[in-house]
Amino acid sequence: MYGFEAMTFNIHGGYLEAIVRGHRAGLLTAADYNNLCQCETLDDIKMHLSATEYGPYLQNEPSPLHTTTIVEKCTLKLVDEYKHMLCQATEPLSTFLEYITYGHMIDNVVLIVTGTLHERDVQELLEKCHPLGMFDSIATLAVAQNMRELYRLVLVDTPLAPYFSECITSEDLDDMNIEIMRNTLYKAYLEDFYKFCQKLGGATAEIMSDLLSFEADRRAVNITINSIGTELTRDDRRKLYSNFGLLYPYGHEELAVCEDIDQVRSAMEKYPPYQSIFSKLSYGESQMLDKAFYEEEVKRLCLAFEQQFHYGVFFSYMRLREQEIRNLMWISECVAQNQKSRVHDSVVFIF
């Protein structure tokens, strides 16, 4: 029954929900970002971050800092918090928390396969993988030559196995096929996650379906824009769109035939939530689209915290942390390369 979750949610989820809300209180605020944007060197950034919750993770780093170190340590904090919550969780919350990391698993798989294609060293690639998406046999990915082997050798034992049924072919792996594979996997993952949340019901289903629909629509727009001018046929493009979300099915029909950004804009402006995003961009410009999408996503993620007794807060917190790490990476890069005038181009304030 929707509305009566308050009576039984706290049996299994009360403690963890309170913990995740405590973590949310530690997200960096606009004042912190303003301080960070005015830093001159990476050591200043380290000093400012040591006053926040990132302090214990950065304090032991030796002085010539790199931006990758900062990002790595901040990600480590996220991973520690996630693992702590995962240990304490029971079903179905533990399954929900695991679903959140499958996106990173897909990214890691694609990273290693692409890197192997371009003859990079496996160890170096493993260091670049996102820690939330690691699984045991990930190093074996470097051995596979085509998708069938990829599946048979490695992926059949991972949680990604059911997502592969649509993209097992005997073709060899090349850049185009790998991108198609990434998008097909992600489509299957989003649909699976959506169905799982619907099965959970109640406030979780409602909030997560809104967040996942936005994700599906955003990916549809990005796939469209990135495949304009490539050899991807219209049918192939349509096969990569998820079958849920605000744009399903009529928006997908229109997006599949778009050939430039203005057609994408006219297709999207029929939907009120996306019209406000596209109205911020002037004609012909697509660089600010990413930032506009991130801002809209952050707004929706923060709204998930307004209700109590649902699992959406966990998903929301992980995504907000990832956005914060992206912000820190951008700020660190701008400071390291002395381009502080561009620092506000891509920082999305959370509060």
Added chain:
Amino acid sequence: MAGTSMAAYSSSWSTALLKISPYTFSAIGIAIAIGVSVLGAAWGIYITGSSLIGAAIKAPRITSKNLISVIFCEAVAIYGVIVAIILQTKLESVPSSQIYAAESLRAGYAIFASGIIVGFANLVCGLCVGIIGSSCALSDAQNSSLFVKILVIEIFGSALGLFGVIVGIIMSAQATWPAKSV
């Protein structure tokens, strides 16, 4: 008076109900008064307690103030105990010829109803205060000015249990058994 005790072999439900001893009803009423009240209090305490413990990890200052929510839930159980004790003092023995007299049945039903009133009013009051207490702990951890405002909501919630106790006591006050000498 004629239809009650002498219709010995009539098989209607009303006769069956009238043949249940008023002491049964009284005892069940007293059991419900204490049992269901304690269920409500326990439910409320675990809802508020789990959130309070989790939130206190990042914000340890909230622990002492938010124990008030637990105390409000506990008060609900105390109401149940008090009413159960009052109800059991209302039980009197009547001679066996009088057990099915109208006055006895009335007293039995009054105690039963009083027990149900108090039990279920305290059940929902405990639930209500527990859920509000959980939200109170989480909001206090984020912003300490919210605590007193949410406490006012809890006070209104705990008044529900008090209403139940008042009506229950009024109900049981008029449970008079027939006098011993007939």
